[in-house]
Amino acid sequence: MPVSKLVGAKVRRREDPRLIRGLAHYVDDISLPGILHVAILRSPYAHARIKGIQTEAALQVPRVVAVFTGSDIGDRVGAVPVASQNPTLRVPKRAVLASDKVCFVGEAVAAVVAEDRYAATDALDRIRVDYEPLPVVSDPEKALGRESPVIHSEWPDNVAFRWTLKQGNLSKVFKDADKVVKQRLVHQRLAPIALEPRGVVARYFPGEGELTLWSSTQIPHLLKTQLSLMLKLPENYVRVIAPEVGGGFGSKLNVYAEEALLGYLAMKLNRPVKWIEGRRENIQATIHGRGQVGEVEVAAERDGTILGLQYRVIADIGAYHQLLTPGIPPLTGLMLSGAYKIPAISIEVTGVFTNKMSTDAYRGAGRPEATYVVERMMDRVARELGMDPVKIRRKNFPKPKEFPFKTATGLVYDSGNYQLALDKALKLVGYEKWKRQQKRLRSQGRYLGIGLSTYVEICAMGPSAAMPAGGWEYGAVRVEPTGKVTILTGVSPHGQGQETSFAQIVADELGVEIDDITVIHGDTAVVASGIGTFGSRATAVGGTAVLQAAQRVKEKAREIAAHLFEADLEDLVFADGKFSVKGVPKKGITLEQIALEAHMARKLPKKMEPGLSATAVFEPSNFTFPFGAHICVVEVDPKSGAVEIKKYVAVDDCGKVINPLLVDGQIQGGIAQGLGQALYEEVIYDENGQLLTGSLMDYALPRAKDVPRFELARTETPTPVNPLGAKGVGEAGTIGSTPAIVNAVVDALSPFGVTHIDMPLRPEKIWRLCQAKEAASAGGRR
């Protein structure tokens, strides 16, 4: 009989058996009778007028069924939507297939539909597009210059939007400060690279008028609404299914041209259609992340007290907005207080159009940028003041009793103990020992660096008032007549493991075996409503909805049990999966028995509805703010520029932990992605807007040998924002790691006079810096 407590236990994942046996179904694994394959012709130009498209030759290719261009579609499919609001926002129309002009390499101009993939791809080569190239601007700073070509002629310049936030007496604190430190920082563009590229299957039943779309998405419900608008179909005739999804990291938190296009093609051709993105297309036409160039200034007192911070930043939008593009830089702004008390803060964001793919949410979405700004600057200021980086951080942390802590940017940090996490990390890494080692090795011409990052992030998105499309989440729990339990959730996990963690929550609450529980997600026809998985919200918001639904089920079960026992509600006790009357534990009734009674409905209390199920929609009152301390030790070889990570310690606090295995997995994967940004990854376009990093040969992801073993530890400070006490952990690793690694490398190179290096810290860049320094000081270093 049940049940040990599962919340907090290392339960191995229930989704794994199908995945490790190769039996799961990702979009490309779905096959329907008569399915056609779609290939998309994309622009090789970053900016060009389309003067004509000839498709006849493509239609001659055997097994090709149809070719569509932008003018074939016209306004039958609506524009790609943007959800984030901003009064200054300029929204250029983005058609699903470009018809007049293209604005970035990879913009879709035609679609071939054929009986098989190879034929569709063959036919792409036969389409002739007559392009008239236009002047290109790919650098966001240049795009603001007077001389720059203007990408969208509806407006006089390339400004996409502006956003500012100012709090505190900035001019005074900067005037009075003992020290003002300035730094220019570049957050390079990154490609999310979910290992499964995007993909869509669409099927239309004309009789029923029903469109079903399988898409590799993080947000099936939001996609359903948007598709109905784009395709002008009643929403209750659209069904979206997110099958197994092979990673997202924000790149599938979107509504893409191809999703609507495939829906249209299925309806138009009356045949099911499939499109599977190739990796090159994925780097060209799936959203990128980051892409900020900023100037930061920090004012401090001699003792290290931070008085103020100003950040002026240019956000590289790309040619168009995607769903949340303009919403990302404001998240940077809101998080500029970091883990510190900073009384005066300002941020000025200028979003700029460039002839490139759109930026949008990539793991962390605006917060890694904030953390990088703040954590890099804490080190810069400490260095200027001759302070230890640990000391300056300690000096500016809010104390545990100061929570809830209100930042100058207007956020209320729910709970925290930043000192504790830092102390734990220092101890774990052996900080003092490494400092001594560093000193010793320097005298031998070896360069160790120790880098710190004490981050805080904002997640569990979030109260609806602060979200473009609702911040609540839906959950339902149904006890079947046989006693099996079905959980329905509006979140859409794609690797995070909620089929396990949500089952743990409900198993504990209802006292049933975890194997008797199943978790259903990702199908809008089965799960009544939902928002989706992003912003580390699934457990904190979605898990709470599921918990509340389970509590409602339990209450109803209690009423039924009381009725059957002819006892008062208050006299019932629930233990070991059974209700019994106080004092007579032997005569218990299980949930299974109650479920049967609830469905037979012959002995229910008067007026009670039959069945045993409940739904809940949880609306959080605030975001949550996980935090932690990451410490990285590197050795840099100035002769080769190579960086070796010698030790990496992370102490993360994501509030209450439901399943430590899953939390560790999120942290490790997150750190690896943050490490990728620090050391290797960069989407590079040349001045002609050509994408130079269009394959995984040129876009360098961390491989197993590039990543060290991470030493993880935790502190657990529950959030008061939800009854689970869980804060969220999906992005913490990525947010915490990047500055820790960069700070370590800069620290290692401090004998060379290096105070900052822009990412990625490739060997070549480091080598050049060291060479320059050696050349300049030929005759004696330091």
Add this chain to the structure above:
Amino acid sequence: MAARTKVSIRINGTAYSHEVEPRLLLVHYLRDVVGLTGTHIGCETSICGACTIMLNGAAVKSCTVLTVQADGGEVLTIEGLAQGEELHPIQEGFWECHGLQCGYCTPGMILSTYQLLLRDSKPSEDEIRHAIDGNLCRCTGYQHIVDAVQYAAKKLRQKAVGNRILDPI
């Protein structure tokens, strides 16, 4: 359409025979013709390793092999590892150690591990990382994958019978 060529390939112990276009990639043959969709495609350019299978006793990236090259050969894919309900020790390792998140890289990772453990029954962490360096994982940061491989290696050493310790068929 190009002329078709007849191929006969044993896959996971079963003989298959089809007429295919000479240019058909092995990964597409496995997935689209035979219907074994456990082998994934993450790049089609030999970089990510999601399509890794065993062909004639060696791990290959099936996106870079033509089906006709495998004619007469023996293929092992992820679907062929478990014996009925009994998981292969490598699969068990990935499950026990949380060696996967989205699972997309997993079949390829498992097959690369299979190759490694054929050659070396007690690999060090460094050797494991080296062996899976041709397989990208964007989710896990590799640490739990390394743990999974170590788990599997240990389990296999305990189970070893002669030198056919890994043969799933």
